[in-house]
Amino acid sequence: MKNLLRKILGIIYPERCVFCDKILSAKEKYLCDECIHKFKFIKDRTCIRCGRVLHSRYETLCHECASGNFVFDEAFAPFKYTGEVKNSILNLKYKGRAQNAGFYAKCIWKYGKERITNWNPDIIIAVPIHYSRLATRGYNQAELIARKLSEVSGIPLEKNVIARTKKTQAQKKLGKFERHENMKSAFSFVYGDTLPERILIIDDIFTTGATVDAISGILKDNGAKKVYVICAALS
Numbered sequence: 517m518k519n520l521l522r523k524i525l526g527i528i529y530p531e532r533c534v535f536c537d538k539i540l541s542a543k544e545k546y547l548c549d550e551c552i553h554k555f556k557f558i559k560d561r562t563c564i565r566c567g568r569v570l571h572s573r574y575e576t577l578c579h580e581c582a583s584g585n586f587v588f589d590e591a592f593a594p595f596k597y598t599g600e601v602k603n604s605i606l607n608l609k610y611k612g613r614a615q616n617a618g619f620y621a622k623c624i625w626k627y628g629k630e631r632i633t634n635w636n637p638d639i640i641i642a643v644p645i646h647y648s649r650l651a652t653r654g655y656n657q658a659e660l661i662a663r664k665l666s667e668v669s670g671i672p673l674e675k676n677v678i679a680r681t682k683k684t685q686a687q688k689k690l691g692k693f694e695r696h697e698n699m700k701s702a703f704s705f706v707y708g709d710t711l712p713e714r715i716l717i718i719d720d721i722f723t724t725g726a727t728v729d730a731i732s733g734i735l736k737d738n739g740a741k742k743v744y745v746i747c748a749a750l751s
């Protein structure tokens with residue numbers, strides 16, 4: 517019965533290549549035979565703290581982390597935000613390609629299983645989006661990735677921990693500390709229970725790290741001891 521249902525769904529909603537959108541054959545999964553050759557994890561040396569690519573082979577920390585700026589403990593992303601990866605994340609975000617979330621969750625697990633296992637997070641949470649954005653988009657792309665990662669890793673997904681209460685305003689004129697505080701004020705802590713000690717935050721793109729860092733600050737203010745971050749791609 518389940519197989520029949522899957523077959524019917526496959527006819528109505530055929531699976532498409534995450535990178536090029538071509539309809540996949542039964543033996544292809546997520547990527548078509550051509551795009552599988554375009555698949556490339558980050559192989560450069562990266563900052564052990566925030567996951568950004570390092571420019572000198574003598575460093576282990578990027579400049580920002582060397583001056584100790586982030587509140588979260590460690591972060592990484594399996595991909596750079598360019599080419600097909602960028603395109604497919606934009607499709608996930610704006611064109612309803614929800615199945616791309618499964619692809620990114622699988623990739624995160626394949627790329628970082630050992631590290632995630634060592635971190636041993638108690639729960640996974642997703643960076644929330646503002647409810648007005650949720651209303652127009654219908655879903656939160658970070659939460660789709662987080663849910664799939666929860667399925668492959670067995671780490672429970674916790675949905676109501678942090679809420680986005682404000683849309684973030686431009687904050688170019690603010691200094692670093694003010695920026696962090698301003699960003700923190702866009703979120704609120706809504707968890708009704710004692711927070712577990714180790715938390716893994718999932719987002720789609722890591723750019724400055726300001727958003728995940730603000731959430732990390734709130735989690736630590738509320739009792740979290742360790743906060744880790746994984747994004748699908750590094751901008």
Ligand SMILES: [Zn+2]
Pocket residue numbers: 533534535536537538547548549550551552
């Ligand atoms: Zn393809």
Ligand SMILES: [Zn+2]
Pocket residue numbers: 563564565566567568577578579580581582
């Ligand atoms: Zn760094």
